[in-house]
Structures are given as structure tokens and as C-alpha cells.
Amino acid sequence: ARTSLVEEGQTKHIRMANLAIVGSHSTNGVAAIHSGLLRTTTVRDLAEAFPERFNNKTNGVTPRRWLRLANPALADTISTAIGDSWIADLSHLQKLRPLGDDAAFRADVQKAQRLAKARFADWVKRHTDIVVDPDTIFDCQIKRIHEYKRQLLNALRIVILYQRLRENPDLDIPRRTFFFAGKAAPAYYLAKVIIKFINNLGQTIDSDPAVRGRLKVVFLPEYNVTLAERCIPAADVSNQISTAGYEASGTSNMKFMMNGALTLGTRDGATIEMAEEAGEENFFLFGLTAAEVAESRPWYSPYWHYQNEQETRKALDLIFSDHFSRDEPGIFEPLRGALLTYGDQFMHLADLTSYMRADGELCELYRKPDEWTRKVILNIASSGKFSSDRTIHEYAKEIWRAEPCPVV
Numbered sequence: 001a002r003t004s005l006v007e008e009g010q011t012k013h014i015r016m017a018n019l020a021i022v023g024s025h026s027t028n029g030v031a032a033i034h035s036g037l038l039r040t041t042t043v044r045d046l047a048e049a050f051p052e053r054f055n056n057k058t059n060g061v062t063p064r065r066w067l068r069l070a071n072p073a074l075a076d077t078i079s080t081a082i083g084d085s086w087i088a089d090l091s092h093l094q095k096l097r098p099l100g101d102d103a104a105f106r107a108d109v110q111k112a113q114r115l116a117k118a119r120f121a122d123w124v125k126r127h128t129d130i131v132v133d134p135d136t137i138f139d140c141q142i143k144r145i146h147e148y149k150r151q152l153l154n155a156l157r158i159v160i161l162y163q164r165l166r167e168n169p170d171l172d173i174p175r176r177t178f179f180f181a182g183k184a185a186p187a188y189y190l191a192k193v194i195i196k197f198i199n200n201l202g203q204t205i206d207s208d209p210a211v212r213g214r215l216k217v218v219f220l221p222e223y224n225v226t227l228a229e230r231c232i233p234a235a236d237v238s239n240q241i242s243t244a245g246y247e248a249s250g251t252s253n254m255k256f257m258m259n260g261a262l263t264l265g266t267r268d269g270a271t272i273e274m275a276e277e278a279g280e281e282n283f284f285l286f287g288l289t290a291a292e293v294a295e296s297r298p299w300y301s302p303y304w305h306y307q308n309e310q311e312t313r314k315a316l317d318l319i320f321s322d323h324f325s326r327d328e329p330g331i332f333e334p335l336r337g338a339l340l341t342y343g344d345q346f347m348h349l350a351d352l353t354s355y356m357r358a359d360g361e362l363c364e365l366y367r368k369p370d371e372w373t374r375k376v377i378l379n380i381a382s383s384g385k386f387s388s389d390r391t392i393h394e395y396a397k398e399i400w401r402a403e404p405c406p407v408v
């Protein structure tokens, strides 16, 4: 019954995944953790029946679009230092590794990043009339809106930072601009509430003289590839914060890495392999692992965090007090449902304190520009694996058995 191609019941359904596996010679996940979960959990019985069919192909992105075209200043800086062979073989970025300790190269990278931020700030002004300051940390989360991707966790982080500044106006933290972009499926009600919440959070902060200028939240409309090409080169921080075990691979994580953003992230999807390539000491990882998420699911209670963690409780109470919805009382009640009443399926509250800890470490590093830029360079140098050239080569060799066709 478990491996049947037909789901029995009132109305029968074809199980498309089972049909695809039985009817093909190869089935792959798109990152190592995803391929492992397919074998052990998602389609375990079929993986035991056809073990030789199961394999991994970690995703990649094209460095021509996502580095050379999107970020000409950084691309030229790289080519000046190591030549331009990286464009056709991204593993050559490894040659940048020793340059993390080269003060002149660090200055060149800082200059390229500042230019990309100014360019993006101009583009944002032209397209939305919003003014952002390129001398603040650009902290980005751009991806489809979904509960598992946890834009809400990011928003809770900002509410806590906002609370800290209101309670302690002398608090010395770097100035930051938080960018969000992403579309919601038309009928995904809670995703639209999340978009509304992020917009209201931004408005409330803008109209609070105690916080204005120190934190800014921007929700960019109409997320698409063009916006991603503009935003990613300007990012200092990439948020990849899905509940561990839910993001098959992710690809924006890779785009950010090759453009020199540092990653604040969970151990999920290809982010795990990115941190392996760069060394975990050059990443800001936090939160439960996929195994811990599965193991704690039966007894997890978000109320424990609400009752025992002061900042968590204050943040939620502020939201539920209509502080961010003065003129629309009650509109954020669905967030109470998602985060407390209905059990917090995506375990936002379980990861919130460790997210704040990792965020604090990242802010401390930002005070030391040379150490920050050294990590930026080590990240770029370690991003070579995440070229789609490598991925496609693996598909051709190990699945399609296709030979290259030389183009003269």
C-alpha cells in the first residue's frame, strides 16, 4: 500500500512522485540533505526497492548572470586580481583565498561593495521613491513568501531589536536597513498577512523618532529576477532561515554568497554545503538541525518560549497589543494563531533566541571592517562549487550519459 502508484480513498489519486520514480532510471535530490531525506523519509520504501536509482545533484546558479552581469564592479575586481578564467570555471575563485589577508585587495572589495550598494539605493529610489542609506548594513531576505521560509522569524528579530532600542536608546548597535521582497500565492492568506505585517513594522519604525535612522524596514514590491539581480550585489547579509529540513536546496543562498554577502542561516538545503566549503567559522549558523526539528516535534510547545523568554514574550505582546496596527485593530491575530494557538508548525519560537545570538555576533564583526571583508573574500573564494556548470556537468555524466558537443 505504501509504494502503490494509486492513493486509495473516496476518490482515487495518482501519486505523482511514486509514478515518476517507478517510471524512470534516476531520482535525485537537489542538495545533500534533500537527497538524504528522500532516501530516509519522503520515499523511503521506494529508495529501498531501487537503491541504485537514488543520487544527489546539488543545485547551482550561473556565474555569468549572477556575478559577471549583475555585479560588474565586483567581477572586475576579481578579474583584476586572478584573471577572468573564473567566468567559465568558477572553481578558480579559490585563487582569492590568500587575498583575504591582503589589505589592498580588501580595500578594492570594500569599494566594489559600496558602489553596488549606492547603485541599488539609486534603483530603489527611482522605482519606489523610498530613500535608503548605503552607509547602513543591507540585510536581505528575498524569496517567495512561505511560512517554512520564515519571513516571520526575521520580522520577530526586527521587533526585538526595535524593543531593545526603545528600552535603551543609548544601545550601541550598527545602523541597518532590512530588505524584504517576495510574492505570495494568491490564496495563501497567512502569507499576505505576513507581507502586511512587514509593511506595518516598517511604517511604525519610520514614524518613531527614537528608532528612525537606526533601523529601517523596506518591503520591495514585485519581486522578480531583475530585482534579485539588483539587490543581491548590494547585500551585506543574506538571511537563509528556513525551518531545517524544509528547504530542498535554495539557490538565492548561492547567489548571495558569490556576491560577497555573509550568511545568517539555518543548517538547511545547500546552505549546509556552502558552510562546509567556506568553513563554519565564516558563516553565522544557528537553530535546530533537521534531526532536532523531527525529534522535538512531538513535545514542542511554543508557549514554553513565550512564558520563559522575556524578549520573545514582549515581542509577541507588542504585536498583539496592536502597536503595529493602531488603525486596524486585530488584523495580526492570525499571527497569534500561527505562532501560539496552532502550535507553531515551523518552530519560529524555538529558533528565535539563537537567531538573536547569531545576529549579535554578526553585528560585532561589522565593527571590524577588515575582519568582515576577510570573511567576505573567503566566502566568495569558496562559492565555486555552486556554479550551475558543475551541476549540469554532473547531470550529463551521471544521469543523461550525454557527451559534450564542442562549439567551434
Ligand SMILES: *Cc1c(COP(=O)(O)O)cnc(C)c1O
Pocket: 142, 143, 144, 223, 224, 225, 226, 228, 249, 250, 251, 252, 253, 255
Ligand atoms: C533565485 C531566485 C529564487 C529562488 O530563491 P530562494 O531564496 O532560493 O527560494 C526565487 N525567485 C527569484 C526571482 C530568484 O532570482
